[in-house]
Amino acid sequence: MKSEILLVGTGALATLFAARMSEAGHSVHMLGTWKHGLDALKQNGARIMDANGNERAYKVHATDDPREVGGAKYALVLVKSWQTERAAHQLKESLADDGLAVTLQNGLGNKETLIRDLGPGRVALGITTTGATLLGPGLVKVGGEGVISLEGNQALGPLEAALRSSNFNLQIVDDAQSLIWGKLVINAAINPLTALLRVPNGELLSRPNARRMMASLARETADVAAAERVHLPFSNPVSAAEDVARKTALNHSSMFQDVRRGAPTEIDAICGAVTRRAEAHGISAPYNRACWKLIRASVRHA
DSSP states (O other): OOOOOEEEEOHHHHHHHHHHHHHHTOOOEEOOHHHHHHHHHHHHHHEEEEETSSSEEEOEEEEGGGGGGGEEEEEOOOOOOGHHHHHHHHHHHHHHEEEEEEEEOOOSSHHHHHHHHHHHEEEEEEEEEEEEEETTTTTEEEEEEEOOOEEOGGGGHHHHHHHHHHTTTTTESSOOHHHHHHHHHHHHHHHHHHHHHHOOOTHHHHHHHHHHHHHHHHHHHHHHHHTOOOOOOSOHHHHHHHHHHHHHHTTOOOHHHHHTOOOOGGGGGGGGHHHHHHHTTOOHHHHHHHHHHHHHSSOOOO
């Protein structure tokens, strides 16, 4: 059965999800605020470019007016972490009373921000390791076929079916917090260093000082996870971070892409969140703190 899906966001991941779900025959609505992105999506649809440079376009409904997409049963939140509060305000107007908003965002605190406006029964947690690069408004290139992990929730059945029919790799997990923190370890270890050094992920492994810093960031974040009583999905945080850097060697992290174009980053929800949680537990996290402050100093933040 085909579904109506609301995607909050018009960036790389939102465009990728829109194209894939529209291709599968689902009715896709996109809610955002980026004028150039909305204009491109309205005029040309959601476009994907493959490895050979071939473009395919898929029809979507894009708007900046939450009332146009009112009564949404399922919403995927795919905006940057610093945009979550705005997304929550939009969803307050567009999500059905019995609707569910699923956050697939990076960093900590997104679910809590959504719950403040929507209530705990209308928010579900997930993560995705799917990569995408925005080549221009409404045009995206797949950066790596990852996995979507959703916390178990019977109400999500139709959304799970829609994602599977759109050829996403989907898994249902009992402990989504474990995956959130596992991804946080990887993001904290890789993203800020690639942004500061302006290098692709794999370059961190070939620079001894960068590799040592990456290891320190991974260990610090894992220590904070342990203090939070979170069981990580891997036993060795340094090996896990290095493995991801190796597998995504040619990728430019989303934070690198943000810094390069002078856009706000998700550093507050990554290294900033690790630093704040470390302080609460009386743990020192100097590498996360340094990266947090350096990234914030490099671009203007909201």
